[in-house]
Amino acid sequence: xxxxxxxxxxxxxxxxxxxxxxxxxxxxxxxxxxxxxxxxxxxxxxxxxxxxxxxxxxxxxxxxxxxxxxxxxxxxxxxxxxxxxxxxxxxxxxxxxxxxxxxxxxxxxxxxxxxxxxxxxxxxxxxxxxxxxxxxxxxxxxxxxxxxxxxxxxxxxxxxxxxxxxxxxxxxxxxxxxxxxxxxxxxxxxxxxxxxxxxxxxxxxxxxxxxxxxxxxxxxxxxxxxxxxxxxxxxxxxxxxxxxxxxxxxxxxxxxxxxxxxxxxxxxxxxxxxxxxxxxxxxxxxxxxxxxxxxxxxxxxxxxxxxxxxxxxxxxxxxxxxxxxxxxxxxxxxxxxxxxxxxxxxxxxxxxxxxxxxxxxxxxxxxxxxxxxxxxxxxxxxxxxxxxxxxxxxxxxxxxxxxxxxxxxxxxxxxxxxxxxxxxxxxxxxxxxxxxxxxxxxxxxxxxxxxxxxxxxxxxxxxxxxxxxxxxxxxxxxxxxxxxxxxxxx
Numbered sequence: 001x002x003x004x005x006x007x008x009x010x011x012x013x014x015x016x017x018x019x020x021x022x023x024x025x026x027x028x029x030x031x032x033x034x035x036x037x038x039x040x041x042x043x044x045x046x047x048x049x050x051x052x053x054x055x056x057x058x059x060x061x062x063x064x065x066x067x068x069x070x071x072x073x074x075x076x077x078x079x080x081x082x083x084x085x086x087x088x089x090x091x092x093x094x095x096x097x098x099x100x101x102x103x104x105x106x107x108x109x110x111x112x113x114x115x116x117x118x119x120x121x122x123x124x125x126x127x128x129x130x131x132x133x134x135x136x137x138x139x140x141x142x143x144x145x146x147x148x149x150x151x152x153x154x155x156x157x158x159x160x161x162x163x164x165x166x167x168x169x170x171x172x173x174x175x176x177x178x179x180x181x182x183x184x185x186x187x188x189x190x191x192x193x194x195x196x197x198x199x200x201x202x203x204x205x206x207x208x209x210x211x212x213x214x215x216x217x218x219x220x221x222x223x224x225x226x227x228x229x230x231x232x233x234x235x236x237x238x239x240x241x242x243x244x245x246x247x248x249x250x251x252x253x254x255x256x257x258x259x260x261x262x263x264x265x266x267x268x269x270x271x272x273x274x275x276x277x278x279x280x281x282x283x284x285x286x287x288x289x290x291x292x293x294x295x296x297x298x299x300x301x302x303x304x305x306x307x308x309x310x311x312x313x314x315x316x317x318x319x320x321x322x323x324x325x326x327x328x329x330x331x332x333x334x335x336x337x338x339x340x341x342x343x344x345x346x347x348x349x350x351x352x353x354x355x356x357x358x359x360x361x362x363x364x365x366x367x368x369x370x371x372x373x374x375x376x377x378x379x380x381x382x383x384x385x386x387x388x389x390x391x392x393x394x395x396x397x398x399x400x401x402x403x404x405x406x407x408x409x410x411x412x413x414x415x416x417x418x419x420x421x422x423x424x425x426x427x428x429x430x431x432x433x434x435x436x437x438x439x440x441x442x443x444x445x446x447x448x449x450x451x452x453x454x455x456x457x458x459x460x461x462x463x464x465x466x467x468x469x470x471x472x473x474x475x476x477x478x479x480x481x482x483x484x485x486x487x488x489x490x
Contacts, residue, residue, distance in 0.1 A: 034256050034257060034258050034259070034264055035256065035257040035258075035259075036253055036256055037253070037254045037255045037256070037257065038252055038253060038254060039070075039075035039076050039077065039251060039252055039253065039254045039267070040076065040077065040078060040079070040252065041068075041077045041078060041376075043376055044068055044077045044078040044373055044376065045077075045078040045079075045080070047078070047369060047372045047373065047376070048066045048068060048078040048079075048080045048369065049080050051066065051365050051368060051369050052064060052065075052066050052080045052081075052082055052365075053082075054365070055082070055347070055349060055365055056082050059349060059352035059353055059354060059355070059361055060352070060353045060354075061082075061349045061350050061351055061352045061353070062350045062351040063081070063082065063083065063100050063104065063350040063351075064081070064082050064100075064347075064348065064349045064350060065079075065080070065081045065082075065100045065101040065104070065231045065346070065347075065348050066078070066079070066080050066101075066345070066346065066347050066348075066365070066369070067079055067101050067231055067232060067235045067344075067345070067346045068343055068344070068345050068369070068373065069235050069236065069239050069250060069343065069344045069345075069346075070342065070343060070344075071238075071239035071240070071242040071243040071248070071335065071341050071343070071344050072243055072248075072269075072341075072342075073248055073251075073267070073269040074236065074239065074248030074249055074250045074251050074269055075250075075251055075252075075254065075267070076197075076250055076251065076252045077343065079099075079101050079252070080101075081098070081099060081100040081101055083095065083096045084096065085097055098201075099199060099200075099201060100231070100350075101230065101231045101232050102195070102197065102199050102201065102202040102203065102230050102231075102232045103201045103202065103203055103230065104203070104230055104231065104350075105203050105205050105206060105228035105229065105230055106228060106229070106230075106231075106315065106317075106329045106348070106350070107224055107225050107226070107227065107228060107229075107315040107316075107317075107318070107329065108191075108224040108227070108228075108229050108233075108234045108313065108315070108331075109223070109224040109225065109313035109314060109315030109329065109331070110165045110167075110223055110224055110311060110312060110313040110314070110315075110358075111224055111234055111238065111311050111313045111331065111333055112186070112221070112222070112223060112224030112227075113161075113162060113165065113170045113222070113223050113224065113311065114162065114238065114241060114283055114287060114311055115185065115186060115189050115237065116170055116173055116174055116177075116182065116185075116222045116223070117158060117161070117162060117170075117173065117283060117286070118185075118241060118274075118275050118279055118280070118283045119177060119181070119182070119185035119188075119275075120158075120173050120174075120176060120177060121158075121275075121279050121282060121283065122275045122276060122279045123177070123181070125173070125176040125177055126158055126173055126176065127158070128157070128158055128159060128282055128286070129157050129158070129159070130157065130158055131155045131156060131157050132155070132156060132157075132158070132161065132169040132172050132173070133154060133155055133169075134149060134152070134153040134154060134155070134156050134161075134164075134166050134168050134169045135149075135168050136152050136153070136154060137149040137150075137151070137152025137153065137168070138152070138168075139168045139171075141171065141215070141216060141219055142215050142216055144216075145215075145216040145219075147167050147168050147171055147219060148167065148168075149164075149165075149166050149167055149168050150165070150297075150314070151164050151165070151166070151297070153166060156169055158173070158286070159286040159289055160289070160295055161173070162286050162287060162289065162290060162311070163286075163289040163290050163293055163295045163296040163297070164295050164296070164297065165290075165297045165311075165312060167219075167223045170222050170223045171219040171222055171223070173222070174218060174219065174221075174222030178218075179210040179211075179213050179218045180210050182210070182218060182221065182222060183207075183209070183210035183213070183221075186207060186221065186227070187207065188274055189237040189240065189247070189274060190233065190236065190237060190247065191205055191207055191227065191229050191233060191237065192204060192205055192206070192207030192227075193205075195230075195232055195233055195236055195249060195250050196249035196250070196251075197232065197249065197250045197251060197252060198251065198252055198253045199252060202230065202232065203230050203233075205227065205228045205229040205230060205233055206227055206228040207221075207227045207228075208226075208227075213226075224313065224315060225315065225316075231331075231346055231348050232250055234331075234333060234346060234348075235250070235333065235344055235346045236248070236249070236250045238311075238333050238335070238344055238346070239335075239344045240274050240275075240280070241275075241280050241283050241284060241287075241335075242280075242284065242309070242335035242341040242344050243271070243280075243341070244277040244280050244281065245273055245274055245275040245276055245277050245279060245280035246271035246272065246273050246274070247271065247272045247273075247274050248269045248270075248271055248272075249269075251267050251269075253265075253267060254266070254267050255267060260460075261459060261460060284309040284335065284338055284339075284341075285309070285338075287309035287310055287311060287334075287338075288307055288308065288309045288338050290309070290310055290311055290312065291308045291309070291310055291334070292307065292308070297312045297357075297358070297359055298310055298311065298312045298332060298334070298358070298359050298363050299359065299363075300359050300360065300363035300364050300367060301332055301334055301359070301363035301364075301366045301367050301370075302367060303336055303366075303367055303370040303371050303374065304371060305374075305381035305382060305383045305385055305387065306336050306337050306338075306370065306371075306374060306379075306381060306382050307336070307337055307338035307339060307382050308334050308335070308336045308338055308366075308370065309334060309335050309336070309338035309341075310332060310333055310334025310335065310363075310366070311332070311333055311334070312331070312332050312357070312358035312359050312362075312363065313329070313330070313331045313332070313333075313358050314328055314329075314330055314356055314357050314358050315328065315329045315330075315331075316328055316329075317329055317350075317351065326356075327351050328351065328352070328356035329348065329349070329350055329351070330348075330349045330352055330355075330356050330357060330358045330360075330361040330362050331346065331347060331348040331349065331358050331362050332346075332347050332358045332359070332362035332363040332365075332366045333345070333346040333347075333366075334366055334370070336370050336374065337374075337379060337382055339382075342374075342377055342379055343370075343373055343377075345366050345369055345370060345373070347362040347363075347365045347366050347369075348362065349361050349362055374387065375387050375388060375389070435454070435473070435474055435475040435476055436454065436456055436469075436471050436472065436473050436474055436475075436476045436480065436482060437450050437451070437454050437456075437473060438469075438473040439451075439458075439466040439469050439482075439484050440466050440467065440468075440469070441465055441466060442465060442466050443464075443465055443466075444460055444463065444464075444466075444486055447460070447466050447484055447486075448460075451482070455478045455479065456476065456478070456479065456480045456481070456482055457479060457480065457481045457482070458482055458484055459481060459482070459483050459484070460484050460485075460486060461483070461484070461485050461486065462485055462486035462487055463486050463487075463488070464486045464487045464488040464489050465486060465487065465488075465489045466484050466485070466486055467485055467486065467487045468484070468485045469482050469483065469484045469485070470482060470483040470484075471483075
């Protein structure tokens with residue numbers, strides 16, 4: 001609704017007493033909508049698009065998603081899916097138009113073990129260094145059901161249970177909570193409800209009420225089976241642990257501006273505390289062992305120079321008659337830097353070919369992306385070394401032309417990453433180093449783009465091309481406000 005605005009026509013025109021236009025002409029001064037500014041970081045999005053293409057080439061999955069979230073405020077910095085589609089061309093199937101990151105529902109698998117452990121620690125049901133017997137990888141939990149571990153073990157601490165991803169010992173922890181309490185805590189992390197994100201079709205997932213759980217279903221849910229969630233739900237829940245126990249609804253809209261550049265709405269994150277800060281920090285410290293110890297199942301997620309707290313997941317897919325042989329949902333989710341997370345990254349891959357463990361399929365993508373994003377954000381390395389300079393990304397020049405009634409008076413277009421190539425048909429901008437640019441002769445879109453690059457705040461009046469500015473070109477401090485007047489081109 002904000003983008004569309006409302007329908008409006010200017011009066012019909014007359015010449016020599018005759019009506020030239022029967023119904024008038026669209027009036028952009030009335031009909032245009034607001035400008036929606038997204039939380040997407042275009043450089044991180046470019047990195048994610050490149051990495052997800054690498055995933056598809058290597059593993060040929062049925063589908064895959066990558067999400068990058070800022071856990072401090074719930075802002076989505078990047079989101080990509082495959083399969084996807086080009087709006088300029090017809091789609092081959094409706095499946096291509098799905099936003100898998102928010103619409104797909106899958107069993108989150110071992111990722112949920114972090115939630116089970118967090119609940120048990122918060123309630124005092126377990127201690128961090130308490131040991132459990134893991135039955136050497138095979139445990140007959142009910143007369144009809146046996147629980148297996150991919151990595152058989154005997155005695156493990158709670159930290160080692162997460163590192164080795166033991167289903168058996170996670171079940172023993174859940175047994176101390178019971179069905180009602182475990183259900184309460186899974187819901188507390190917002191599973192089973194639609195996330196408050198401004199994207200259509202976001203799923204609530206599937207989570208049966210605890211009174212309908214069988215004994216084996218309680219065990220399954222403790223390690224992420226027998227339920228379903230979207231990649232976005234999993235990322236947001238993990239983000240709460242990465243944010244000292246405070247949950248933020250994920251958002252993809254940063255602010256909304258009216259036609260004159262005034263702020264109509266701005267994202268103001270309101271956090272919800274799920275667990276104590278001490279509990280969240282403990283779980284995150286335990287999750288470091290997933291990546292940084294020999295026992296851990298996520299060694300391929302290692303990011304040079306940084307501590308990573310994360311969790312692998314290799315969830316077998318459900319079929320018409322139980323779980324399907326050879327079909328897995330492989331994923332890795334992690335936060336970095338682990339002790340003061342700036343991003344949470346989820347890489348999820350649906351039915352990869354050639355391998356299925358999360359450490360083999362998803363963790364390497366996390367590693368590559370994590371390194372690039374830390375460099376891009378300028379995050380100091382945990383080992384004290386100087387990070388390498390970011391690699392430039394070359395993108396095509398942007399077309400600034402727009403049809404009458406489409407271009408608003410104020411256009412906030414995020415700069416694309418890297419060095420812009422300018423062909424003969426592209427609109428050229430003046431070369432800027434630092435300081436106030438000369439906006440004279442530029443269209444509004446060009447001026448806004450240039451102001452963003454120069455790190456000055458442009459306040460526009462009128463429409464057309466720039467004819468004057470109240471701050472002359474030259475050296476100014478970053479963030480300086482400049483009033484630019486626009487008039488129709490003569």
